[in-house]
Amino acid sequence: MNWLNWLDQFIEVLVALAAAPLLLGWVNMCRAWLQNRSAPSLLQPYRGIRKLLHKDAVLAHNASSLFRIAPYIIFGTMVAAAAMIPMLGTRLPFTAAADAIALVGLFAAARMFLSLAAMDVGTAFGTLGARREMMVGFLAEPTLLMVIFVASLMTATTALPLIAENLAAAQLAIHPSLLFTAVAFAMVMLAENARIPVDNPATHLELTMIHEAMLLEYSARHLALMEWAAALKLFNYACIGLALFVPWGLASNGDPIRLGLAIVLLAGKLAVIGAGLALIETLSAKLRVFRAPEFLATAFLLAVLGLLVRLLQVAR
Amino acid sequence: MNTIPLDLQIVNALAALLLLLSFSMLSQRRIVSLVNLLAMQGLLLTVATLMVAWRTGETHLYLSGLLTFALKVLFLPWLLHRLIRRLEVYWDTEPLLNIPGTMLVGVLIVVFAFGLAQPIAELASETTRNSIGIAVAVILLSFLMMITRSKAMSQVVGFLSMENGLFFGAMSTTRGMPMVVELGIALDILVAMLVLGVFFFQIREQFDSLDLHHLESLKEGD
């Protein structure tokens, strides 16, 4: 029932688009609770986006067209990325077209456009943010890839859905190597999504900010797209994590009932992840920017360690 | 042990004398007497050549004997004496290796030369048993002299006594070279001497002395 797979694919993208800000809202809510502030509404991100969409756009005089198209490209790539990640089912038609390496490449492309756009206007903060973003990226990207490699070594494929499927099918529930990689992945996820301890989404303190610094010159619809893309990114990473480490409950074929179940399950998993994220952010303190590479280098080494452990098992 | 005919004994005696002369050259410091010794060498050479010529009856040896006489006994010494007088170089300065040392090395060289000549002597006609060895010895000794002397003039004398050694070798081993060659060689030596004469004056007017220490500017080490 091929058309069902197509339906599955379609639904998945829609869900990602719709639910991404929700996840963001949930994380912020949890954080507020943990820091016993009065929490913003769960829908706050949506309101933000709607507000931005009703404003006039202001562009710097020397902003080039690269600056203007960047938001669309970034948003588009994030949507496309969502299509590659098994969120509900593993029988995605898109699987054959792009594997995990392509996915990481896609993230990298988004990052490059973001940084270039940030450098375009040529303000102090923009370039500073771009540099820091790339600095985080050149360590986070290989780490993510390593994490995926470990999984693909176990499953003899680099296609994310198949990885997830095989992992779910495997008898052994907990792979020791996956423990290392899980930690590494968590660290990357924090770094990539501009979370404490690497970055603080809620600050505009120039010495510390990374992601916000790049958005400074954006306004209105561009800004809205950027925010939304950021939310999507978080959502995607969360789903990658789920696919790699708790792959159970994905619909192995596209029939509606299991799809429905999968949606519910996904919501549950995401809720937990969001809470966990908030917890980490509350407990840990923001690092100095110079320390960020060391943080990520640790993550990279952890991933490599995971790989070694895996190979050790194979060798034996 | 058959008795060696007289003339051969004479040739050998001359050979011995030749060796003696080159030794005395090695020890001699006065340039004028060096030249005289050279002339005596030439004389010995002539006599030896004539002896061999008389014995073998080769006409061209008589010729080369006369040539030798003219060139080495008369012309060259005369030329050198003239140069000495014109350039006022009578004494050689202290040689680079002192006389006894030079003599010692000389003795070693003679031993070596004789050893070297052994295989050839086996083949040589009985005329010239040890004269080959002596010829080699003379050549090497004059070589040594050229090394140790530091005046241009004495080097030239060394060079010429080397030529003498060569001639003696040629004469004693092979009763001289073919005539063409003999003439050519003689011509070469003659020209060489003339060139040298020119040289001496040029050097003299450049450095107003014939001391070879002036001729050490072209070198690699600095």
Add this chain to the structure above:
Amino acid sequence: MEFLLLLGTPLAGAIWLGFFGAKRRAPDVNVGLSLITFIAACALTARVIEHGDVLVGREQFFIDPFNVFLVTLTAFVGLTTSLFSRPYMRIERDHGKLSSRQLKLYHSMYQLFMATMLIALTTNNLGLMWVAMEAATLSTVLLVTLYRTPAALEAGWKYFILCGVGIAQALFGTILLYFAAEKVLGNSGVDALLWTHLNQVKAQLEPSVLSLAFVFLLVGYGTKVGLAPLHNWLPDAHAEGPTPISAVLSGLLLNVAIYAVVRCKILVEGSLGSTLPSNMLMGFGLLSVVLASLFLWRQRDIKRLFAYSSIEHMGIVTFAFGMGGPVANFAALLHMTVHSLTKSAIFFTVGHAVQKSGSQQMDDIRGLVTTNPTIGWGLMLGSLAILGMPPFGVFASEFLILTTAMQQQPWATPILLLSLAVAFAAIFGRVQPMVFGETQGKRLPHPPALLPVFAHLALVLMLGLYIPPYLAEWYRAAARLIGGE
């Protein structure tokens, strides 16, 4: 007939120029004589190609595959050099470095030198060969000291004494050879020194005598080849003489000397049947290459630089002859050819470069291409060629030599290659700044004659890409001859 022309022209010319060498047309006469010589050489070559070897003058002179191409080469380079020296000497006189008397001397000696070399090449009589070699030395001594500067005198003196002594050893070697030959050929005297006869009976010659003879001959003629450690006269003489003489010295005289060595080697090897001569040649060759490449490293004077490079290449040739065998001999002959062509071309450009900058110090010579592109490119291409850069012919011969070395003397190959690399760094590092960069040189009073340069380089280039069949045949025949068949 050609023979008389070949040897007579330069002799007569030497005498004539000795009297009228200072006339305004004297350079042109010089060129004309060289041209006649060259034509004679070509005619002779043609004859040899048609009828094979030639023996003339009561067997005193002969042409066989080995010396015929050397004769042609000598005559050719002699011609081009005389062409080059026309403007060069004019400029020297305009710069007031030479009087007309010296010019007279120069022209007459130049022809005499050519004559002696041709005799040494063509004579069949080893004694005459010695005489000619000595004469060549004498005629060039006066040319080396032409400028009468202290340095020139010193160089001349060293040249005279060292080569004189060396040559004397060669004479003794010849005597010993004669001695041994007599035992076989009987006491007929005259033809006991004829190479052709010796070559027929070489197997019967007494080995012990011949080995001694070879040592003396090697040391004697080796001094003129410039084999280390007998080479010490060579850089001085090259650096202090007038440039055309440097060109013919390293382009031709060295060849002739090596020719003499090889002639003797053929006989001795035939008699000994041992590898002794080969080993000696290889030893000398290798030593020369290594030492020369190291000396190159610290040169400041441009002519000394290329003099040492000549030593290096003579070392390569000697090594190749030492290895022997058809390929190595072939390569060695080819290397002699390309080396003399290239090196003389280099000296031509160097001469003009020195005249422009008024100094032989390489630090004073700068930016040749900017003021005088032809000189600059000539020097650059020439140096690259002599350094064994393809597609020039030097690479072809070095390729053959190196590959043969890998085959026969593997241990020697790395040494050779390292020395070549060092030489490359040394020479090229010096040449580049002279050719490129800013300049302060002045124009020359007379237009330089650079036709010879590019003629030579073109030939070398051709030999690198394509060796005409008859030439190759020639080399092969010579190689066989040297191989002793």
Add this chain to the structure above:
Amino acid sequence: MLLRASRRPGGAPESALTTLLALVTAWLAIGLAGLIRPRSLEFAGRALFVAGAVVGLLLAIVAAMSIALPAESVVLPIGLPDLPVHLRRDALSSVFLFLLGSASVGISLFAAGYFRSGEGTLPGVLCLEYHLFLAAMAMVLLADDAYAFMVAWETMALSSYFLVTTQHRIPEIRRAGFLYLLIAHVGAIAILLAFGILQGGSWQFTFDAMRGAQLPPIWAFAAFALALFGFGAKAGLVPMHVWLPEAHPAAPSPVSALMSGVMLKTAIYGMLRITFDLIGTPTWWWGLIPLGLGLFTALYGVIFAATQSDMKRLLAYSSIENIGILFTGIGLAIVFHGVGMDAMAALALIAVLYHAINHAFMKSLLFLSTGAVLHATGERNLGHLGGLIHRMPWVAWLTLVGVLAIAGLPPLNGFVSEWLLLQAFLLAHEVPKPFVNMLLPLGAALLVLSAALAGYVMVKFYGIVFLGQPREAALHDAHDASVLERVGLVWLAAGCVLLGLLPAQIVPMLAGVVADLGINASAAVTSAQSWWMLAPLPARSISYAPLVFTLAVVSAVLVTVLVGRLVYRRRTRRADPWDCGYERINPRMQDTAEGFGQPIRHLFQPFFAMDRELPSPFDRAPRYRVVVFDRLWRLLYLPIERIVQRAANAVSVLQQGRISAYLLYSFVTLIVLLASVL
């Protein structure tokens, strides 16, 4: 199988090779034609280069069509008497000829618009050198005996040396040229030695003889090591890389493009030729050497690229990185082939070939764009550039393609080859060698790291040159590239895109090449492969379909734009940049090249030898200066020079000018020799 299918039988046997030869001669003729009117820029500098581009195009077409044809060879009546020039065209040469031709099209067109009068060498001479360079590279690829190969190889080095020293008045350029030629020559010597070993006692220096020769393993390894040294020196493998960052900035941009894009690949070709064709059966552990060196080189190059502030040096170091990647692939292929995992070996080799072609296109593109910038601004230093996207949009947008491609981003070509190589690496743990199979996959980690760093480098390069505010007033009147230049750039950019989109068409061809090298590639390219999807190794379900992928991304972007148009009704106006409300922002406030290098310098401290000048708080006019050196220069090259110098000094003592000493030498020599025969 598919590659059987791709081997079209028939087709005139000799035709391809003879045609190629004719084209090479045409290049030579064009070069010589430059000497007819050497001073005329219009003729020698424009028309002839366009003609050269046409020849290049034909060459590329012929080569591409001849890839599937069986090998053909011819013997020319030139060269050495006993060793006439043998030429041979097989699949491998065809691929690299295609690379040469296709890349040269763009470069020649650009060059036709690039050269201005009054730049050092005359246009005519330049034209000669340039086309001689092209022809020599072609001959290297066609040569089938050692002599022809060496001649072509050194001619290539020589002509490129003259091209590098076009502006020979500048001392640095002369120094660069010298260093380049010297290292090239030393490498050539090593290659010659390798051939000397390879002929294996037959003393035939044709490649056929070498193929036939049976070498004892140790000698085979010696040949391999020498070849690695020689070709590594040409390719810029660390530690023989020092000439590269000097020579590339020195050369005129089209030349740098040609050298970096094409010439370095001839070294890769040589390596493949010797390893897989002439030696034939490499032992598996040999592969570890190029693998290790390659990984180190890749990391080394990209790290140094990140710290450069001269845009052409930056690109040169990036070339070093890519060379490292290529050698890594070769090493991996050797290991796989050695242990009999031919499918994986084929995969790795395909990746190598593919990356070679890719790099030719993208690096040429980038070097040419720096040339355009150089002409427009006269600046090479990143510190004085910026904001050029407004003044030269053509160059800027085309460069963006190259930047994204070389950063290895999908769907462009750089990604495809890295994807293939990574897939190969992911299988490395199956190598049946204890310990090695654990270390190999870690190579993937380093590979990915350097790829990510390449992204960093490229953002720095593009952002600082083309984006932001101009750092100098002069940049405001920078002009865009001329028409011919644009055409050249467009050609190369198009190549990047197409190579990225059509791997499914290209990989089977390359598989044929690999099979030609005696590696059974049939398993690597499956029948499951369709015209739109790249799916090597049927056993694993790995696949990549750039067309679909691109379609998805592009459609997503377009939909976003459309929806944006629909829902958004507000106006857009221009204002001053906000920058947290700070008014008086000036270009100096932007991040500098050094600033961009800082994190890398911080993180990879041990690689660099830096000398830094930090301002104290009380400085009147505080200045910050940092210069980054190559440690290897001091650790390796200077010592060698010192050793030779010492030896020379020692020897020079022999010649103190004393004639008696000289006589003594002769005397001693005589005595010694006499004693020896006694």
